Each structure stands twice: as structure tokens, then as C-alpha cells.
Amino acid sequence: MRARWITAGVGTLLVAVLGAAPSAAHDGGFHEVQPPPMEMQQQEFEAVAAADAEEDSNAPRGFAPCIQGMAADTYPCDGVDMLSHLTLDDLGFSFANDMWGWTDPATKKDYALLGGTEGTAFxxxxxxxRPRHVGTLxxxxxxxxxxFWRDIKVHDDHAFIVSEQIPHGMQVFDLTRLRGATGEPVTFDEDAHYDGIDRAHNVAVNEDTGFAYVVGSDTCEGGLHMVDITAPTSPxxxxxxxxxxxxxxxxxxxxxxxxARYRGNEICFNSNANRVGDGIENRLSIVDVTDKDNPVALAREDYAEDGYSHQGSLTPDQRYFLHGDELDEVxxxxxTRTRVWDVSDLTAPGVNGTFDNETTSIDHNIYTEGSFAYASNYTSGLRVYDTSEVASGELSEVAFFDVYPENDNATFEGGTWSNYSHFRQKxxxxxxxxxRGLFVLQPRVSRSGN
Known part of the structure; x- marks a missing residue:
């Protein structure tokens, strides 16, 4: 049994394909009028997720190189090998979502930090x-x-975790505690908790300054809620x-x-989807947050064929911003579209090109590393883009691994939410x-490209 997503304006409802009419979703946004682009009935979803997990129980889990366009006779691919796979059941999840990563500076071990309905798995x-599920917070x-989705970022060997749940606040977990965990997965407790918010959709961390930026919360009109985490357990x-x-x-x-006007300042590049009346103003906004008591708006620009301004990532030289809109495909x-913003003038950014991939799926999270961008595109999986021609507003796909072989539909019925590539192991x-849980992949282009 599979789920289907019914798009209704900006909000979307997840319903099981049971022949029953969909029920109304609970609003997940700011003051109940600012929904994120995905909403669902948990009971309906978990019925479908359980079926998906059962289907996935016999999925390939070990090393499977990409040979003639397929890995393990299951996953379409090009230039990406599957090193391993842990299912939702392996992780103790009924549904998985965002993720981040951490390398232990003492042991040099790499860890994937995974968000799911039940918590955060390490x-x-x-x-x-041979990945090992160490434990869960x-x-x-x-x-x-x-x-019930959550978001995770890292600073000073601590994880900072937010969720749409109420009153979840922001959890703080000391990742060095993973060193002593052996044997069966451990159930951890949080090391600290920040209650300056009840809920939030996302959190970003600037590890260079020690500040967390909570967004989509029930404070600051859903904008930037800034938290000093220089002392991680005393946010x-x-x-x-x-x-x-x-x-x-x-x-x-x-x-x-x-x-040059802003070099050395702390600047935030925001995927801004603000509800106004019955519509959404979709923008890229840029804000100077050097003075936390007096942040300064530098720019707020719209773009053509918008649906929901979702997420983006700067190129390493900070000249371009690769931006995804979650509903333009629908x-x-x-x-599958990625916009290339020229942000060389922070007060006058503009789209200097769009890259439409051959796939039809909805794009989600994209991150840059070196001359590549790693895009999680729901039903079409991990896509690897070459960014060497980004100055011309162009990207090109050089590799992919499709974790949802059923189709490439512009739906939210399954597939990848996010990815992380900044491990010690290049x-x-x-x-x-x-x-389907966690995949550990190895794009062949990364061996020489990053």
C-alpha cells in the first residue's frame, strides 16, 4: 500500500489510499495561519508508513555497486554506489525526515544524525x-x-534539535556521549533544553559564531529567532x-x-515564504544579523513561477545561492528546478539562471561542497550536480541514485528528505x-571532485 499526497494550495494532505475521503490536516505553521508545505494526519500516515516498512523489510542492505544503471537490481543509478542501507525498522522509526552529520574530533568516527517521528537516531x-545504530534521543x-518532523544541526560537538511538536522547544545533546555506547542501541536523555520557543520548523547554526537561527517558530512572526549557543548546554x-x-x-x-561592504559581517540567506491573506509571498531575503539587537534587512526579492520558497545553499565562494522551491513543479x-541566484550584490540579488533537470520530482534540500551540489529530490532520490558553470546560471547532473524506484512523480509519497556529505571520509x-530509512552512498565523482 502506498500513500498519495493531495495538493491544496500551499498545504498538502497525506492520505492512505484506502478509498476513504481525506480528513482535514492540522495546521503546522505560525499562529495556525502559516503552514509549512507539508501537513498530515499522523494516524493516516503511520498506517501507510507501516506498510512501506513491511515492503522494505526485504530490501537490499549491503554493498551494491551501480552496474549498468542499477544497484542491487532495485535502485536506478548512475555513478553512485550503495555502501549500505538501514531500514526504518532498523532505526526504530515509523517515518524519517531531516538529517545532519558529525565527526568526533577525538575518535575521528563519522556519525549520521537522523530525524524521525520517535526522535533522533545516531x-x-x-x-x-557496516553502519551501526548507536542509540536514539x-x-x-x-x-x-x-x-512530527524535526531538524538537527551541530555546534561544538552538541546537536540542536527542533520540531513542529508542541511544546518541543529545542533539545541539546552532547554528541561525545556516543563514544561510550556499545552493544544494543541506547536510549539517551537530553543534556539541556531551550524553551524560548514552543515549536519550530527548522534550525540553522553558524558554527563560526556560535549562534543558532530557529525559523518557522511560534515567535518572531516565524522569522529568525536567534539563540546564543556558545555555551551549548546553556542556550x-x-x-x-x-x-x-x-x-x-x-x-x-x-x-x-x-x-566588500559586508565582508566580516554575519549574513543570513533566507528562503522566505510568508503568508499574506490567501496567498504566499515567496522570496529570497538577505539579512545582516551582526548586531543581534538590531538586524538589518538588506534585500527581499521575488522570482517567477513560484510555489513555495523552501531551501537553498551558497556556493563556497558565497557568490551564488542555489535555491529550491518546493511546489513549483506541482x-x-x-x-525538477533549481534557481541560481547571483548574490554578489547583497542588496540587489537576482536569478541569473534556472536548471530544470530531466526528472519530474519535487526538489527538497540541496547542499554544496566543492564544485558539486548534492540535491535530495523526493521521488527521484539523490542527484549530484556539477556547479563549475554556475557563473553562467547553469548546472549539470553528473550522477544520481534513485532511492524511490516506483516513480518520479511530483508528489510527497516517498523518497529522500535530505542528505549530508561533510564527513571526514571524503x-x-x-x-x-x-x-526507507538511511542510505550510505558513494558518488564516484566525489573521489576526485571534492
């Missing part, structure tokens, strides 16, 4: 062909009436930016790009999927 992938609270409120309304995702950096019938990419 997987040792130091031997990428349970969700701070589970609320069956609200979306404290640092400031608020509400001028642009709801921000779905952000990347905040110490700016070293071409706009609402405008385009193929060339390893971990991919978290909603319905």
Missing part, C-alpha cells in the same frame, strides 16, 4: 559498509495532532528578526564574498528517506 558510519514531546535568547515574516529555512555565514508543471554521502 548511526556510526565510520565503516560505511527520544522526542521531547510527541503530539499526535501535529506534524540563551539573542535576538529576533520578524520584518520579513515566516522563514522556512536559512543559511547564516560570516560573509567573505564579493560584496503548481507550474516544470521539471566521497561519502548519507541520505535519509521518509519511507
Amino acid at each position: 548511526v556510526d558510519i565510520s565503516d560505511p559498509k 527520544p522526542a521531547h514531546v510527541l503530539d499526535e495532532n501535529r506534524p 540563551s535568547f539573542a535576538g529576533c528578526f520578524a520584518e520579513h515574516g515566516y522563514i522556512h529555512d536559512t543559511q547564516c555565514v560570516i560573509y567573505e564574498g564579493p560584496d 503548481e507550474h508543471g516544470v521539471n 566521497g561519502i554521502v548519507a541520505v535519509n528517506t521518509m519511507d
Whole structure:
């Protein structure tokens, strides 16, 4: 049995294909009027997820090279080998979502940090062909009436975790505790908790400054809720930016790009999807947050054929921003689209090109490393893009691994939510999927490209 997603404006409902009419979803956004682009009934989803997990129980789990376009006679691929696979059942999840990664500075071990309905799972992938589920930090609270995805980032060997659940707040977990975990997976407790928010859709961390940026929360009009995490287990409120309304995702950096006016400042690049009346203003917004008490808006620009401004990532030189819109494929019938923004002038960014892949799936999270971008595109899986021609507004696909072989539909019925590639082991990419769990992959292009 499979799920199907019914698009209704910006919100979407997940319903089981049971012949029954879909019921109304609980609103997951700011003050119940700012929904994220995915909403669902947990009971309906878990019935489908359980069926998916049962289907996946016999899926290939070990090393499977990409040979003549297929891995393990199951997954379409090109230039990407599967090193290993852990199912939802292996992880103790009924549904998986976002992820991040961490390398232990003492042991040099690599860990995948995986979000799921039940909490955050920690997987040792130091031997990428033999991953080990070390343990799980349970969700701070589970609320069956609200979306249950979560987001994870890392600073100073601590994980910071937010969720749409109420009142989840932000969990803090000392990742060095993973060193002593052996044997069966451990159930951990949190080391600290930040209650300056009840819920949030996402969190970004600037590891260079020690600040977390919570977005899509019930504070700051859903904008940037800034938290000082320089003392990780004593997080404290640092400031608020509400001028642009709801921000779905952000990347905040110490700016070293071409706009000399702002070098050395802390700048946030925001995927801004603010509800106004019955519509959504989809923008790229740029904010100088150097002074947390007085953040300064630098730009807020719209773009053509928008659906829902979702997420993006700067190129290493901070000159371009690769931006994904989560609903343009659905609402405008385009193929999987990535916009290339020229942000060399922070006060006047503009789209200088769009890359439409041959696939028809919805794009989700994209991250850059070296001259490549790693895109998680729901039903079409991990796509690897060459960014060497980005100055011309062009990308090109050089490799892929399709974790959802059923189809490439522009739906949310399954596939990959996110990926992480910045491990000590170069060339390893971990991919978290909603319905099949964790894949540890090795794109061949990364061996010489990064």
C-alpha cells in the first residue's frame, strides 16, 4: 500500500489510499495561519508508513555497486554506489525526515544524525559498509495532532534539535556521549533544553559564531529567532528578526564574498515564504544579523513561477545561492528546478539562471561542497550536480541514485528528505528517506571532485 499526497494550495494532505475521503490536516505553521508545505494526519500516515516498512523489510542492505544503471537490481543509478542501507525498522522509526552529520574530533568516527517521528537516531558510519545504530534521543514531546518532523544541526560537538511538536522547544545533546555506547542501541536523555520557543520548523547554526537561527517558530512572526549557543548546554535568547515574516529555512555565514561592504559581517540567506491573506509571498531575503539587537534587512526579492520558497545553499565562494522551491513543479508543471541566484550584490540579488533537470520530482534540500551540489529530490532520490558553470546560471547532473524506484512523480509519497556529505571520509554521502530509512552512498565523482 502506498500513500498519495493531495495538493491544496500551499498545504498538502497525506492520505492512505484506502478509498476513504481525506480528513482535514492540522495546521503546522505560525499562529495556525502559516503552514509549512507539508501537513498530515499522523494516524493516516503511520498506517501507510507501516506498510512501506513491511515492503522494505526485504530490501537490499549491503554493498551494491551501480552496474549498468542499477544497484542491487532495485535502485536506478548512475555513478553512485550503495555502501549500505538501514531500514526504518532498523532505526526504530515509523517515518524519517531531516538529517545532519558529525565527526568526533577525538575518535575521528563519522556519525549520521537522523530525524524521525520517535526522535533522533545516531548511526556510526565510520565503516560505511557496516553502519551501526548507536542509540536514539527520544522526542521531547510527541503530539499526535501535529506534524512530527524535526531538524538537527551541530555546534561544538552538541546537536540542536527542533520540531513542529508542541511544546518541543529545542533539545541539546552532547554528541561525545556516543563514544561510550556499545552493544544494543541506547536510549539517551537530553543534556539541556531551550524553551524560548514552543515549536519550530527548522534550525540553522553558524558554527563560526556560535549562534543558532530557529525559523518557522511560534515567535518572531516565524522569522529568525536567534539563540546564543556558545555555551551549548546553556542556550540563551539573542535576538529576533520578524520584518520579513515566516522563514522556512536559512543559511547564516560570516560573509567573505564579493560584496566588500559586508565582508566580516554575519549574513543570513533566507528562503522566505510568508503568508499574506490567501496567498504566499515567496522570496529570497538577505539579512545582516551582526548586531543581534538590531538586524538589518538588506534585500527581499521575488522570482517567477513560484510555489513555495523552501531551501537553498551558497556556493563556497558565497557568490551564488542555489535555491529550491518546493511546489513549483506541482503548481507550474516544470521539471525538477533549481534557481541560481547571483548574490554578489547583497542588496540587489537576482536569478541569473534556472536548471530544470530531466526528472519530474519535487526538489527538497540541496547542499554544496566543492564544485558539486548534492540535491535530495523526493521521488527521484539523490542527484549530484556539477556547479563549475554556475557563473553562467547553469548546472549539470553528473550522477544520481534513485532511492524511490516506483516513480518520479511530483508528489510527497516517498523518497529522500535530505542528505549530508561533510564527513571526514571524503566521497561519502548519507541520505535519509521518509519511507526507507538511511542510505550510505558513494558518488564516484566525489573521489576526485571534492
